[in-house]
Each structure stands twice: as structure tokens, then as C-alpha cells.
Amino acid sequence: MPENNFDERIANSYEAKWPELFDPAVIDPVVDFLADLAGTGAALELGIGTGRIAVPLARRGVRVQGIDISPDMIAQMRRKPGSENIQVTIGDFATTKVDGTFSLAYLLRNTITNLTGQDEQVECFRNVAAHLEPGGCFVIEVYVPELRRLPPGQTIHPFTVTPAHLGFEEYDVASQIAISHHYWVVDGELETYSSPHRYVWPSELDLMARIAGMGLLGRWADWKREPFTGDSRSHVSVWQMMPQG
Ligand SMILES: C[S@@+](CC[C@H](N)C(=O)[O-])C[C@H]1O[C@@H](n2cnc3c(N)ncnc32)[C@H](O)[C@@H]1O
Structure with a gap:
């Protein structure tokens, strides 16, 4: 599973x-x-x-x-x-x-x-x-996949940047995996969440x-x-x- x-x-x-x-x-x-x-x-x-x-x-x-x-x-x-x-x-x-x-x-x-x-x-x-x-x-x-936005050598692409939510993808082009990282500010507290994805x-x-x-x-x-x-x-x-x- x-x-x-x-x-x-x-x-x-x-x-x-x-x-x-x-x-x-x-x-x-x-x-x-x-x-x-x-x-x-x-x-x-x-x-x-x-x-x-x-x-x-x-x-x-x-x-x-x-x-x-x-x-x-x-x-x-x-x-x-x-x-x-x-x-x-x-x-x-x-x-x-x-x-x-x-x-x-x-x-x-x-x-x-x-x-x-x-x-x-x-x-x-x-x-x-x-x-x-x-x-x-x-x-x-x-x-x-947003690979065209990555200059050579760079692996991080921000996909959302707002005062309450910051999100970026961390690309590994060798394995075709992007880890999505999220940071939210909820009631003044920081909440985080990361998940692996196979972009296609x-x-x-x-x-x-x-x-x-x-x-x-x-x-x-x-x-x-x-x-x-x-x-x-x-x-x-x-x-x-x-x-x-
Ligand atoms: C991004 S949410 C989308 C939910 C809904 N389709 C929507 O549009 O709001 C992804 C959903 O897929 C489920 N999911 C992810 N991988 C799965 C898998 N391999 N088998 C069954 N459910 C899966 C998650 O538990 C979650 O409920």
C-alpha cells in the first residue's frame, strides 16, 4: 500500500x-x-x-x-x-x-x-x-512539470508565495520526483506539510x-x-x- x-x-x-x-x-x-x-x-x-x-x-x-x-x-x-x-x-x-x-x-x-x-x-x-x-x-x-523554470543546477521552484502560504517544489530530475513543501501561517502558528510526487x-x-x-x-x-x-x-x-x- x-x-x-x-x-x-x-x-x-x-x-x-x-x-x-x-x-x-x-x-x-x-x-x-x-x-x-x-x-x-x-x-x-x-x-x-x-x-x-x-x-x-x-x-x-x-x-x-x-x-x-x-x-x-x-x-x-x-x-x-x-x-x-x-x-x-x-x-x-x-x-x-x-x-x-x-x-x-x-x-x-x-x-x-x-x-x-x-x-x-x-x-x-x-x-x-x-x-x-x-x-x-x-x-x-x-x-x-515546471522544469523550464529551473536554471541549470537549481532544484527549487516556488509555486505559491502569499503572506499566509508559501509552497515550493524540490525537484530531483534523475528520479522524476518533486517533493512539495508547504508552509502555512494559521492563527499566528506555522504549519508545515511535505509530500513526494512523481511529476509526469x-x-x-x-x-x-x-x-x-x-x-x-x-x-x-x-x-x-x-x-x-x-x-x-x-x-x-x-x-x-x-x-x-
Ligand atoms: C489532493 S487530494 C484530492 C481530493 C479530491 N479529488 C479533490 O479534488 O478535492 C488527493 C486524494 O487522493 C487520495 N490518494 C492519494 N494517493 C492515493 C492512492 N494511491 N490510492 C487511493 N487514494 C489516494 C488522498 O487520500 C486524497 O484524499
Whole structure:
């Protein structure tokens, strides 16, 4: 089992630490996009967390199931009205099987990088493929590695600098790992959090999808389908199960 980086302390303060993620202006386009792809089928969220997206998606009428490694994150989801309709399995989303088949599986907010090996990331694509119906889609939202911002010899890139939150990535390009370091000032106290991530390029994700029997349906810079360009800092990518044979 991979390490659970979302313990009680992080789960209890997830919304307070990343309030921008809970802005309806952020959530609504994600729910629109996912509901459209799910159609009349069911959706599976890998790393469902506190149900930030799963709960409004279920309220929209989509049948949603989830997988997560953190019981504390799920406990937070269970406090939200509407979450009672969402079945959750505790486990590693790279390998955990759930009942049913799905028209949509999705993995948000850079969570693919929580799998810190290439084998685990490929396993995740294969696991998704095993759950998708023919023509079903897999959606990933993830950042583009910021290596172009690193001058030779430098390994640290600050990704957020505000009076209350300082965050930087510590890149090890040899192992393709970036450790995210966060420092928050909460009620005058310093809180810290670090987690390892395997950053991954869009093209590498396409190859993983192909290994799992999926092809790229589309890639955008955001949930409103703005074009993905060389300047995009993140992407929303959709792969679709290819016909077999
Ligand atoms: C960044 S949070 C995102 C939560 C939610 N998807 C959202 O958008 O707010 C990542 C979630 O993925 C879960 N997670 C990370 N690695 C996992 C793994 N290998 N298997 C299952 N869950 C995992 C964490 O416990 C956490 O709840």
C-alpha cells in the first residue's frame, strides 16, 4: 500500500488550507464537464477525498463511487449532505477493484502524481481500463512539470508565495520526483506539510493510456476547454477506451 499522506490533520483542514478549490467558480465548470462525459452512466473518482467534486456531481444526478486511501478524508466527505449516495472503497486506486462498470473515471488535482513510481501510474491506467465500459472515458487534471523554470543546477521552484502560504517544489530530475513543501501561517502558528510526487508529462500519460487500451480524446488548458498550449501550466486530458481487436 502507498503511504497515506492525507492524515487527520490535513483532512480536517483541507478546505481551510486550499479555500480557492471550493469556490463555486472553480467547482461548477468541473462538475459540468464531468456530468457531460458521464451521460447516463456511472462515474468513479480515484482519490475522492472530501468529496469536493463527487458530492456536487452526485447532487447533479450522476451515480458516483469513489476510492481513497485516507479514512480521514472520507470522514470529512461523510459530513456533507448528499454523500450518503456515494459508495466509497478504502484502498489504493492503482489496484483496488470496485463493483460495477463506469462510463467515466476521473482523477483530479494532480493526484496521479501521488503514485510515486511509473509502474504504479501505469497500473492505475490499467485499473481504470478494467472498470470502464466500451467507449468510457478517463479524465486527469494535472500540472505540467515546471522544469523550464529551473536554471541549470537549481532544484527549487516556488509555486505559491502569499503572506499566509508559501509552497515550493524540490525537484530531483534523475528520479522524476518533486517533493512539495508547504508552509502555512494559521492563527499566528506555522504549519508545515511535505509530500513526494512523481511529476509526469502529458506525452507520458498518453503512452500509459495507450498501454491500457485508451486513446486521447482531447486535452485542454482548463475545464472550460481553453486550448492547451506551450504556456499552459496544467491540463485536463480525456482518454477514451479504444475498440478492441
Ligand atoms: C489532493 S487530494 C484530492 C481530493 C479530491 N479529488 C479533490 O479534488 O478535492 C488527493 C486524494 O487522493 C487520495 N490518494 C492519494 N494517493 C492515493 C492512492 N494511491 N490510492 C487511493 N487514494 C489516494 C488522498 O487520500 C486524497 O484524499
